[in-house]
Amino acid sequence: MGEHVEPLDRPVWASLTSLHAALAQGDALAKRYLPEINRFASARDDSDEALAALAALVQPADPVFVLQVPEIRIPPGLVASKTAKGVQMVAAALINAETGPDEVIPLGDADAQEMLALATLTEPGPFLRRTHRMGRFVGIRIGGRLAAMAGERFSFPGCTEVSGVCTHPDFRGRGLARRLSRHVAAGIAEHGDMAFLHAWRTNAAAIRLYESLGFRLRCEVNVAVLERQARP
Known part of the structure; x- marks a missing residue:
């Protein structure tokens, strides 16, 4: 065994x-x-x-x-x-979504090529042409362009991962990654699961962002x- x-x-x-x-x-x-x-x-x-x-x-x-x-x-x-x-970080408390000037929209098969292009440019982790089928993905469009996205990756009973968080360089500095991360984590909580995520140990900025959203360090991976x- x-x-x-x-x-x-x-x-x-x-x-x-x-x-x-x-x-x-x-x-x-x-x-x-x-x-x-x-x-x-x-x-x-x-x-x-x-x-x-x-x-x-x-x-x-x-x-x-x-x-x-x-x-x-x-x-x-x-x-x-x-x-x-x-x-590896886990949500230490209930995370609520926040509003903003740009609408958060669901993403799916029709957006797959743009999602892949954005992920290829920004490298949030392995992302292929059907990665978006691992869970729910959302994004923000600005001027018709996919400016940022986030979604769900690993999922098993009681836990779902926030992943694929990325922002096009042309739209950084607007808090889009923060807002979308909160949106996805809040959706996970609404479905009764605990949100978790992964970040590179050396990515101090991402870790600070996730800590500010209510995630705490569980362990190294x-x-x-x-x-x-x-x-x-």
Whole structure:
């Protein structure tokens, strides 16, 4: 049997084995998101069998992202092209939405290309052409352009992640990221879940922003980009 951990310690696995099961591929030992949805993957635990199953999900030129609290063991046959530390934060109190001069609008399939372009420009994290199907996304348009967006990513019973928060450089300094983050977190609370999120440990500005919204640090997380090892 695998080790017992808090779902928040392995949020990717918790999501892929529950509310995002329809977006997953893999087996009882390891799963990843469908390639058009996202690059995140997770082993059930750190057993040799689970790590081998994770390695089997990684194809050449198709890296996966692993995010978890436990130290990441690199499966045989894979290499880590990047490792980093992040922080996981949870909503410490009820977060309410705030009003502003620009309307917050829902985003969906019709906005997918613009969402991908904005995420590619600003790099809030892995974001592919169908990432928006992981949860509810909202945005603000200014002059017809998608100026900022935010949405939901990992989700399992009782918890939903705020993610994809980004603002086009032409519209920074207007508090759009703050407002959209609050909007998404408030929506999560309205559905009875606790909001959580991740940020790079070195991103002090983002951490300060989320603390000001009512999030508190839960723990550090480990992040690695795993690729199939090239044959000599």
